[in-house]
Structures are given as C-alpha cells and as structure tokens.
Amino acid sequence: MDLLSFFSDYTLRTVALGAALLGAVSGSLGTFALLRRQALLGDAMSHAALPGIALAFLVTGSKAPLVILVGAGLAGWLGAWFVIKVTGLTRVKEDSALGLVLSVFFGVGLVLLTWIQRRPDASQAGLDSYLFGQAATLVQKDLVAMAVLGVPALLLMLLFWKELKLLSFDPEFAFSLGYPVRRLDLLLTTLLVVAIVIGLQTVGVVLMSAMLVAPAAAARQWTDRLGVMVLLAALFGAAGGMGGAVLSSSVRRLPTGPTIVLFISALVLVSLLFAPNRGLLWAWFRRLRSRRRLELRAVLEDLHALSLQHEDPYHSHRTAVLRAMSEGHGGADRSLAELESQGLARRVGADRWALTPAGAEEAARWFGGGEGRA
Amino acid sequence: MTPTQVEIQLIAAVTAAACALPGVFLVLRRMAMLSDAISHSILLGIVLAYFVTRNLASPLLLVAAAVTGLVTVALVELLGRTRLLKADASIGLVFPLLFSIGVILISRYAGDVHLDVDSVLLGELAFAPFDRFELFGADMGPVSLFVMLGALAANALFLLLFYKELKVATFDPELAAALGISPVLIHYTHMGLVSVTAVSAFEAVGSVLVVALMIGPPATAYLLTDRLPVMIALSVGIGVAASLAGYWLAHVLDASIAGSMATMTGVAFLLALFFAPGRGLAAVAGRRRRQRLEFAGQMLAVHLLQHEGTAEECYESSLVQLEEHFRWDKAFARQIVRQGEHLERWRLAGDCLELTDTGRELARAVVER
Numbered sequence: 001m002d003l004l005s006f007f008s009d010y011t012l013r014t015v016a017l018g019a020a021l022l023g024a025v026s027g028s029l030g031t032f033a034l035l036r037r038q039a040l041l042g043d044a045m046s047h048a049a050l051p052g053i054a055l056a057f058l059v060t061g062s063k064a065p066l067v068i069l070v071g072a073g074l075a076g077w078l079g080a081w082f083v084i085k086v087t088g089l090t091r092v093k094e095d096s097a098l099g100l101v102l103s104v105f106f107g108v109g110l111v112l113l114t115w116i117q118r119r120p121d122a123s124q125a126g127l128d129s130y131l132f133g134q135a136a137t138l139v140q141k142d143l144v145a146m147a148v149l150g151v152p153a154l155l156l157m158l159l160f161w162k163e164l165k166l167l168s169f170d171p172e173f174a175f176s177l178g179y180p181v182r183r184l185d186l187l188l189t190t191l192l193v194v195a196i197v198i199g200l201q202t203v204g205v206v207l208m209s210a211m212l213v214a215p216a217a218a219a220r221q222w223t224d225r226l227g228v229m230v231l232l233a234a235l236f237g238a239a240g241g242m243g244g245a246v247l248s249s250s251v252r253r254l255p256t257g258p259t260i261v262l263f264i265s266a267l268v269l270v271s272l273l274f275a276p277n278r279g280l281l282w283a284w285f286r287r288l289r290s291r292r293r294l295e296l297r298a299v300l301e302d303l304h305a306l307s308l309q310h311e312d313p314y315h316s317h318r319t320a321v322l323r324a325m326s327e328g329h330g331g332a333d334r335s336l337a338e339l340e341s342q343g344l345a346r347r348v349g350a351d352r353w354a355l356t357p358a359g360a361e362e363a364a365r366w367f368g369g370g371e372g373r374a
Numbered sequence: 375m376t377p378t379q380v381e382i383q384l385i386a387a388v389t390a391a392a393c394a395l396p397g398v399f400l401v402l403r404r405m406a407m408l409s410d411a412i413s414h415s416i417l418l419g420i421v422l423a424y425f426v427t428r429n430l431a432s433p434l435l436l437v438a439a440a441v442t443g444l445v446t447v448a449l450v451e452l453l454g455r456t457r458l459l460k461a462d463a464s465i466g467l468v469f470p471l472l473f474s475i476g477v478i479l480i481s482r483y484a485g486d487v488h489l490d491v492d493s494v495l496l497g498e499l500a501f502a503p504f505d506r507f508e509l510f511g512a513d514m515g516p517v518s519l520f521v522m523l524g525a526l527a528a529n530a531l532f533l534l535l536f537y538k539e540l541k542v543a544t545f546d547p548e549l550a551a552a553l554g555i556s557p558v559l560i561h562y563t564h565m566g567l568v569s570v571t572a573v574s575a576f577e578a579v580g581s582v583l584v585v586a587l588m589i590g591p592p593a594t595a596y597l598l599t600d601r602l603p604v605m606i607a608l609s610v611g612i613g614v615a616a617s618l619a620g621y622w623l624a625h626v627l628d629a630s631i632a633g634s635m636a637t638m639t640g641v642a643f644l645l646a647l648f649f650a651p652g653r654g655l656a657a658v659a660g661r662r663r664r665q666r667l668e669f670a671g672q673m674l675a676v677h678l679l680q681h682e683g684t685a686e687e688c689y690e691s692s693l694v695q696l697e698e699h700f701r702w703d704k705a706f707a708r709q710i711v712r713q714g715e716h717l718e719r720w721r722l723a724g725d726c727l728e729l730t731d732t733g734r735e736l737a738r739a740v741v742e743r
Contacts, residue, residue, distance in 0.1 A: 092597065103583055107632070110632065213467055
C-alpha cells in the first residue's frame with residue numbers, strides 16, 4: 001500500500017480513521033481503568049454489551065450504528081453496575097462477580113442473537129460481526145456515530161481532569177476534600193463504557209478489553225506523569241488501531257480485532273523491554289553496571305588490604321593472589337584492567353599489580369586506613 | 375423425549391458437573407478471571423495441535439490445550455513479577471494476545487469446516503450427538519459424552535486424592551506451606567485441570583460459556599453455605615439443574631443451547647442472591663425491617679415509662695406527639711402502636727396509651743441495658 005492509494009481509497013481511509021479514533025479514545029480512557037486496577041472490568045463490560053446489541057435491534061428494529069451502540073452501552077453499564085452491587089452486597093468477590101457478569105451476559109446475548117436469527121423476518125445480517133469486529137464494513141455513518149460518542153467522552157475527561165486524576169490515585173483523599181466520589185466513579189465508568197462501545201464494530205466484544213488495557217500498559221512504562229501517559233496511550237492506541245485495521249482490510253481473511261490486538265501487544269512488548277528507566281532491558285543493564293562497580297571496588301579493596309601488609313604501600317602483588325581473593329565474585333582481570341584505565345592501579349612486570357598513589361588515596365577514602373581486610 | 379434430546383441433556387449435565395468441581399476452588403481462591411484467560415488462550419493450543427494432527431478428536435489437543443493453559447498462567451505470573459504491571463492488567467494483556475494469534479491462525483490457514491472461530495467461541499451442543507463413539511463396531515454413545523465423563527473423572531479424582539491439601543492451600547496458604555504442601559504444585563495442577571476441562575467443554579459450550587459453568591454454580595453455592603463439602607455438592611447440583619433448564623429454554627426459544635445454559639446459571643445466581651436463607655437480599659431486608667420495628671417498639675415503651683404518672687402522660691402518647699418526638703410518619707407510628715397492642719405491651723385507654731406489666735418490664739430492661 002502506498003501513500004497515494006491511502007488517500008484515494010475511500011474504504012481504507014474510513015477504516016484507518018475509525019480505528020485511529022477508537023484507539024485514541026480507548027487508549028486515553030483505558031489509562032484510568034489501568035491505574036484504578038479495573039482492567040478486567042473492561043473485559044466484563046465489553047462482553048456484557050452483547051445482549052444490548054441484540055435488544056437494541058429487537059426493540060427498534062433498526063441497525064443504525066448509533067442505536068446499536070447506545071443499546072450496547074446500556075447493557076455494558078448494567079454489567080458494571082451489577083459487578084459493583086454484587087461485590088458490595090454479598091461476600092462474592094470481585095473476580096467471581098466479573099466472571100459471572102461476563103459469561104452470563106454474553107450467554108444471554110447469544111440466546112437473543114440466535115433467537116433473532118431464527119425468526120422468519122430475519123434481517124439481522126451483520127449483528128454477529130460485533131463478536132470479532134469487521135473493520136472493512138465501516139462506512140462514514142459509523143464514523144459519525146463513533147465521533148458523536150467519542151469526542152464528548154474525551155471532552156468530559158478533560159473537563160473533569162483534576163477530579164478524575166485525584167480519584168485514580170487517592171480516592172480517600174478526594175472523598176475527604178468533599179468531592180462527589182461516587183458520582184465521579186459513575187462518570188468514569190460511563191466514559192469507559194463509551195470507549196468500549198465505539199470499538200465494538202471494529203474490534204468486537206471479545207477483544208475490546210485489550211484496547212483499554214494494552215495502550216495504557218504500554219504508555220505506563222514510558223512516564224510517571226498522568227498527562228503524558230494519557231497522550232501516549234492515545235497515540236499508541238491510534239497507531240495500533242490504524243495499523244491493524246489497515247492491514248486486516250487489505251489482506252484477505254485477516255480478522256480485524258485480533259490483528260489490532262497483535263499490533264498493540266507488540267507495542268506493549270517493546271515498551272516493557274525498552275522504555276527508559278522502567279524497561280526490563282534498562283533494569284538488566286543497570287543491574288549489570290552496579291555489579292561491575294561492586295566487583296571493581298572489591299578488587300581495589302583487596303589491593304588495599306594487601307598493601308597494608310607491607311611497609312611500602314605501592315608494593316606489587318601477584319595477579320594469582322588477587323584472582324584467588326576475588327573468587328566468588330570473579331572478573332579480577334577485567335576489574336584490574338578497568339582500575340588501570342582509571343589510573344588507580346598499575347601493572348608491574350608480567351603478572352604483578354600495585355596501587356598507584358591515586359588508587360591508594362581512593363582506597364583509603366573508601367575503606368579507611370588501618371582496619372583493612374586481613 | 376427423543377434419544378438425541380436425552381443425549382444432549384446428558385452431555386450438558388456432565389459438562390456442568392465437570393466444570394463445577396474446579397470452579398469451586400477458582401471462586402474460593404479468587405482466581406475466577408484466570409478461567410476466562412485460560413478458556414480463551416487454549417484456542418491457540420488447540421489450533422497448533424490441530425495443525426500437527428489434522429484431527430480434532432486427537433488426544434494431543436487435550437495435551438496442547440493443558441500446556442497452553444499453564445503457559446498462560448505462567449506468563450501472567452511472569453508479567454506480574456516484573457512489577458511493571460498489576461495482576462489484572464497482566465491477565466488482560468496475555469489472553470487477548472494468545473487468543474488473537476489463535477484466531478488469526480484459524481482464519482488464515484484452517485478456514486475449513488472442521489475448525490472455525492464461532493464454534494470454538496460459542497460451541498454447538500446440538501451437533502454433539504452426531505459424533506458417535508464406536509467400540510468393536512457397536513455404538514456406545516456420543517464421543518463428547520465420553521470426553522466429558524473423562525474430564526469429570528479427572529476432576530473428581532483430583533478432588534478425592536488432594537481434598538485435604540486443596541482445602542488447606544485454599545483457606546490457609548501459609549499453613550499449607552508450613553505443612554510442606556507445595557502451593558505451587560497444587561496451583562498448577564488445579565490450573566492444568568481447568569485447562570483440560572475447558573478444552574473438553576469447548577466443543578459443547580464454547581470458551582466464553584465454560585466460564586459461566588465454572589464460576590456461576592460455585593458463586594451461587596457460595597451464597598448458600600459456609601461448608602466446603604456442601605458447597606461442592608451444591609455447585610454440582612446447581613450446575614446440572616441450570617444446564618438442564620437451559621436446554622429446555624433453548625428448546626422453547628429455538629436458540630443457542632450453550633447461551634441458554636449460561637443464562638440459567640445467571641438466573642440461579644439471581645435467585646440465590648435474593649432468596650438465600652439468612653443471607654439473601656430478601657432475608658437481610660426482612661431482618662432489617664423486623665429490627666427497625668422492634669427497636670421502635672422498645673423506644674415507645676421507654677417513652678411511655680418515662681412519662682408514666684406525670685401530667686403529660688396522656689398527651690405524650692398521642693400519635694401527633696409520637697410523630698413529633700420520634701420523627702415517625704403517621705403510618706409507621708400507627709403500625710408501632712398497633713404492634714405493641716398486639717404484643718400486649720400497652721393498651722388504649724380512652725385516647726391514651728397505658729403500659730402493661732409486660733411493657734413496663736421491657737422498658738426497664740431496655741433502660742438498664
């Protein structure tokens with residue numbers, strides 16, 4: 001695909017725009033879900049949306065995207081409400097409540113869908129594309145529906161930025177300041193539902209939760225600031241959504257939802273490995289460097305201890321002795337070479353080493369004058 | 375009922391029982407969402423094994439699925455151990471990825487009649503009896519019935535052999551570790567069984583609804599009892615009942631059997647939520663109401679005792695004064711007065727309330743308390 005065909009191909013443009021929009025919305029709102037440890041609530045809500053899709057069609061007889069999406073949203077919202085109520089009122093724990101809502105709502109949705117399918121006036125074709133998403137079927141009408149729901153959600157997020165931030169990091173403090181915590185909670189849940197709903201057509205109910213979790217999880221690795229994290233998550237979401245949607249609609253038999261998930265998971269993996277500071281590679285590198293520094297110090301300490309045994313502090317000692325002394329932490333030769341390059345030790349003859357004046361000073365500063373290791 | 379209908383119900387009941395057993399411990403150990411993760415990601419194992427064997431009935435599928443399930447659990451734990459992500463986010467990242475790879479592999483390379491995404495995700499119990507198990511040329515019954523019986527037997531055996539260990543590891547992991555019971559071993563065996571059960575059931579009920587059968591009945595039983603053996607028995611009973619009811623619901627609506635089974639587990643949970651003896655919402659509401667009435671009655675008795683023998687005695691016991699004094703509404707005040715009359719705590723003398731001996735005793739007891 002070249003740039004020209006991207007701008008001239010109407011379908012491709014629609015698909016890419018739609019996926020980018022949904023990625024941006026779900027990425028930025030998913031950030032709050034991730035921070036509030038509600039990653040799996042998103043999963044339950046997106047599965048719970050299925051009966052809403054069927055009911056919206058049954059009640060209105062319309063397949064207009066806005067109607068279907070509102071139905072899906074109401075059902076997803078009801079699912080979230082049910083999880084909160086069950087965990088609050090009974091001793092059933094959150095994980096069970098989530099699993100229950102997820103599977104039972106999905107089951108009800110399945111019953112309704114199959115029931116609609118077998119009715120004589122069946123004209124539901126397309127409803128089951130909500131299971132896995134079908135980006136290629138996106139048309140302008142769908143884009144409008146997504147924008148009508150998504151843009152206000154983002155605006156609301158910005159409008160209540162301070163409140164949502166406080167709610168995500170310290171709800172007790174927010175409560176003590178007199179913020180309407182329960183209503184803010186409701187607002188955030190509603191915004192999440194909106195984020196889920198606009199992705200249903202493209203990604204599908206089964207995988208939509210990944211669109212909430214993955215961009216935010218990737219963004220989390222790069223920053224400790226909420227504003228930056230939301231922006232990055234939106235960016236990652238948009239990039240992954242666009243990449244996946246465009247690829248799946250230009251290659252035959254490549255389902256959209258899974259392809260997008262693959263793209264975004266790759267972003268997560270890269271972030272987990274390479275993000276500065278938090279990234280695994282950096283942590284590994286840091287660990288290695290600090291181990292090297294410790295080894296270096298150990299050898300310097302050994303040299304120092306040996307020199308204390310002699311009248312002449314710059315007397316040279318055999319490499320074999322130093323090697324034996326650093327048994328267990330290893331790398332005596334490498335450390336000696338490093339000490340030499342720092343001007344702290346010098347090589348004497350073929351296999352003897354001695355402290356330099358600078359090295360003796362450094363060692364005395366670190367390890368003290370008299371009570372070196374025997 | 376036709377023989378096919380009987381067979382479908384048998385498969386449904388056995389599936390529900392097989393799912394309920396590991397489900398009890400998923401619910402108790404707060405790992406319910408791991409079953410969701412496992413049931414999704416085993417798809418990848420099934421697909422990979424299918425590519426190797428080209429046979430959906432191969433036992434290799436079971437092995438591959440169990441391995442994928444364990445890999446999922448291990449990956450979730452590995453991600454959690456990096457401390458870069460919380461446990462819920464790790465689950466939410468791992469299974470969509472594995473599931474997506476599975477779905478893409480199916481639609482790219484295996485898009486034939488044997489294996490398609492819809493059937494894995496949704497299952498189709500109605501077709502299960504067509505696949506027959508034959509022994510020496512004799513028809514023994516549907517294959518999936520035997521597969522599910524095998525899963526049920528494996529779960530039951532695990533439960534029987536390791537009941538004590540499971541119980542300790544579930545309710546007191548520290549004690550289990552101190553006693554030398556490896557929590558890790560128990561955990562992974564449990565997860566392996568969840569995977570095997572999920573893959574056995576996916577053909578019949580699909581991967582999402584396996585979760586309903588694993589979590590729904592145990593969560594319902596959890597509302598009804600405090601004893602582990604009772605909870606296990608109830609879970610199996612509720613699961614079987616819900617699956618049979620689900621079959622008939624599907625029959626009436628001509629809709630998905632698996633979906634109806636999940637719906638009926640939801641109905642069972644709702645019933646328990648409202649009507650569980652002692653703990654259900656109805657019982658709790660009733661208890662609150664009774665306590666409120668009893669408390670109000672006691673307060674009125676104390677109030678009457680306080681003003682007994684004073685000049686305002688009669689005035690203080692008028693309904694208007696009760697509404698004013700206790701901030702009761704008229705109907706409630708009337709109800710309390712009538713309740714006390716009925717219990718013979720006081721009686722109406724003209725326009726005034728007059729304490730009886732019972733009432734006086736009650737009021738004194740309350741004041742002294």
